[in-house]
Amino acid sequence: MPHTLNLTSSPAASLLSLSHIRSVLQRLEDTIVFQLIERAQFKLNRCMYLPGAFPELTKKEGWEGSWTEWFLKESESAHAKVRRWEAPDEYPFTPVELLPSPILPAVEYPPLLWPSNNNHGINVNSKIYSFYVENIVPAICSRHKVEGGAEDAESDDESDDGQYGSAAVRDVEILSALSRRIHFGMFVSESKFRSAPSDFVPHIITASSTSPSVTAEQKTVARDKLLALITKPAVEAALLVRLAEKAQVYGGDFDAAFQARNSGMAREQQEKEREKRRKIEVDEVVQLYKGFVIPLTKTVEVDYLEKRLEGLSESQVRALADGKSWEDVAQELK
Numbered sequence: 001m002p003h004t005l006n007l008t009s010s011p012a013a014s015l016l017s018l019s020h021i022r023s024v025l026q027r028l029e030d031t032i033v034f035q036l037i038e039r040a041q042f043k044l045n046r047c048m049y050l051p052g053a054f055p056e057l058t059k060k061e062g063w064e065g066s067w068t069e070w071f072l073k074e075s076e077s078a079h080a081k082v083r084r085w086e087a088p089d090e091y092p093f094t095p096v097e098l099l100p101s102p103i104l105p106a107v108e109y110p111p112l113l114w115p116s117n118n119n120h121g122i123n124v125n126s127k128i129y130s131f132y133v134e135n136i137v138p139a140i141c142s143r144h145k146v147e148g149g150a151e152d153a154e155s156d157d158e159s160d161d162g163q164y165g166s167a168a169v170r171d172v173e174i175l176s177a178l179s180r181r182i183h184f185g186m187f188v189s190e191s192k193f194r195s196a197p198s199d200f201v202p203h204i205i206t207a208s209s210t211s212p213s214v215t216a217e218q219k220t221v222a223r224d225k226l227l228a229l230i231t232k233p234a235v236e237a238a239l240l241v242r243l244a245e246k247a248q249v250y251g252g253d254f255d256a257a258f259q260a261r262n263s264g265m266a267r268e269q270q271e272k273e274r275e276k277r278r279k280i281e282v283d284e285v286v287q288l289y290k291g292f293v294i295p296l297t298k299t300v301e302v303d304y305l306e307k308r309l310e311g312l313s314e315s316q317v318r319a320l321a322d323g324k325s326w327e328d329v330a331q332e333l334k
């Protein structure tokens with residue numbers, strides 16, 4: 001099962017099949033759970049997220065932002081040189097004007113998103129960053145269990161282990177996986193739109209209207225209709241069950257359980273040992289998806305749909321509303 005969309009060698013139709021897109025989202029669950037576990041081994045290190053907390057950064061690098069933002073910029077600069085941000089499924093946190101140009105000429109991607117020049121202007125990375133700093137890191141790093149299962153007595157503010165480099169490496173990994181996962185909503189939307197354009201078109205027209213005769217309330221209703229069209233409760237429910245299982249298994253301490261087994265403890269006690277030194281709480285991971293990742297993916301899906309008819313003529317929009325397929329309309333655009 002491919003981890004990434006192989007955007008340059010597969011035909012657009014197979015790249016945009018929902019089952020293919022969902023398989024990529026499932027693999028990203030693994031990445032996200034593993035990276036959260038990696039970050040949770042370090043303490044909160046609040047200073048990493050405070051602008052100006054490292055005077056050395058300002059002095060040596062002229063950087064006024066936070067440690068983690070600086071490290072994001074450094075990592076994303078290297079990735080810019082190898083064309084990462086040209087891919088339609090990759091979005092940097094650093095403002096593009098601070099990133100260098102790619103070394104090699106641009107890659108040719110098949111037209112997957114609309115408009116095909118990738119200029120849909122959707123980037124929710126600042127929301128992802130704020131939520132990560134304010135909610136995710138404090139949640140996963142607040143409970144540092146020590147030998148014997150007791151919890152650290154330190155408050156969050158005192159929670160600092162000085163591992164600013166290692167923790168920042170994990171921050172960058174998690175942020176980038178979350179960003180990719182959430183922006184994938186655009187591919188989901190494109191796929192759903194192509195499978196039944198006429199269901200979406202009337203609501204897109206209202207939601208994106210600039211006419212004074214369309215009220216704010218009508219626009220909100222139209223957005224809600226789009227939200228209802230893209231929402232699949234059964235898929236969300238299955239995802240949360242699967243995710244809980246992954247967090248349960250990957251986050252347990254198997255070494256503790258192994259040692260308990262070797263010292264002849266009963267099975268129940270072995271399981272207790274595994275849970276006592278759990279690396280991440282199952283509920284935290286489930287809540288992260290339920291309260292943040294899925295809702296923001298859905299916002300991206302609806303934002304994308306709202307712009308989906310931009311650049312099309314009135315007659316093309318009418319043809320889609322009347323049931324013509326996107327492939328037929330796109331053929332005329334060539």
Ligand SMILES: O=C(O)C(=O)C[C@]1(C(=O)O)C=C[C@@H](O)C=C1
Pocket residue numbers: 022025188230231232233235236239293294295297298301
């Ligand atoms: O798989 C889909 O159909 C999606 O739209 C993705 C997703 C998700 O974020 O996982 C979002 C909305 C749906 O209700 C189900 C799942």
